[in-house]
Amino acid sequence: MDEDYLAYVNGRLPALRRLAYLLSGDRDQADDLVQETITKLYARWPRISRADNVDAYVHTMIVRAFLDEKRRGWWRVGLFAAAPELRDGAGKPGIEERTVLRAALAQVPAKQQAVLVLRFLCDRPVAEVARILGCSEGTVKSQTSHGLAALRRLLGEPAKKDTRKADTRRSVL
């Protein structure tokens, strides 16, 4: 049983860290989310391992851990602290753009943030996002619209067009 768990976790660890990092935007917090998730996963492994779609369980757990953490309030602390990417990679192409985008995404309400990450960075269909978040597909669609609108507002973009390279940093930082 433990071998199955280890095989699963070791095989999925990069993907889990990626999802957690996309949600939290912070390397340490991402690892904390993954640690919490795989701890719960081990606690429930005897039953979860028999499920048809273990990945779906685990993704739900990690998103819920993220939403719970946001509720608890760590996001209020140091939201605009130096971004690790900027520290490590100042001067690299695209780094500042990502930092600006990440900072804007962090200001979007947590559930909308999760919807945007799952749909556009993890390429999950609406129905699967709805299952993960425990809401209707209609809610996912409306949360998508609200989230994109919020991002657009935060980035200072006037309309739905490719203005990612515009100098929008002043409106965020």
Place this chain on the structure above:
Amino acid sequence: MNEEEYGNLLLRPLDTGGPDGPSKVDVGRAMRDGLRVRRVRAWSSAAVAAGVAVVITGGVLVLRPQAEEMTPALPADPTLPRACTAAALPTGRATSASVEAGDPGGTYLVGSSEPVDGGDHDVLVWRNGELVATVAQRSPKVSMQDINASGVAVGATVAGNTIPFAYHDGEITRMKGVGNAVAINDAGVVAGDTEGAPDAARPQRWSSWDAEPEPMPLPAGMAGGEAYDITEDGTILVGLWGKQDSGPYLWHADGSLERILPPVADPDPGKGSGVGPIAIHFGWIYAERTRDDARSALYRYEPGSRTWQKLSDDRYAVQVPAVQRRGGGFIQDDPAVYVGDRVLKLPKLKRYDDDSFGVTFISENARVAAGSNLSGDAAGRPVVPVIWRCR
């Protein structure tokens, strides 16, 4: 460009793979910690001798049959208010504050200023909605978790070693012993536990805020535990755990312990995986039953008749005010709180388009509730303490 294309185009720059740098994830630790949780949950399905209470007699734990007669009728819930109004509580010189708790009658509320990591954490006390005390306690900072009808509050440090503190007569005083104090009844009896103790946390109580703590003797098989709430007769709701077994108990004023057995009629047998205490309201114990799909159902338990009622499949749909230190709170866009087994929808105190609310207190007659407006999307926005008055 449709929304799908726009979203992909906008967010794709963030798709840079996983975080760089070494991983802090420790799979071995996850298995060790997970094993403990597994054991904690095992109690709900373990072969427990039904109808047995653990009693401490002369310091020795014995088992006694529980009374067979189920005489008490279920306590009547307060009537659901017809309407409520929301108002911001005054914060004095503080720009941001939260409500942590109130007394059963709804006269006193207690909270903290700048309730974020690194914030001031001055203790604020309101009486009938008016700010009557702002007390700074800087080293160490503390947070009060409960207050009684006499205006005496108890709590503990917010960082570092966990040390109990009390607010009384306008002052903050360190309580005797170590750990935290999470609840105080109107008689002044304080419930807490030795959180942070090197061996293991275990429940403790103080006969008054300035008394010596009395540790709770643990029943056989239990290695630790924590306190959640206290009734007016001095019964303390605790959660205990051991290597093979765990679960909620009532620590009665006479020293006896009574185990709370899980709901017998589980509508989803085989999927329930544990019962965790939340708080006591209206004569009922509110508890959550976790499931394997990372969701929790909400139940309540009436100790006199040992009656369970299921309230919701989603523990996070409606709020049950609880000790904030236990992680008992959450925020939601449309505030709602349980009054008995019914849901009281509270009006918003509007500040921003993304207002979110935590409800951290409801009086026993359900005519006063309190909590905070925590805007969901910006670090710089203040937390607004809220009082709801209902009729």
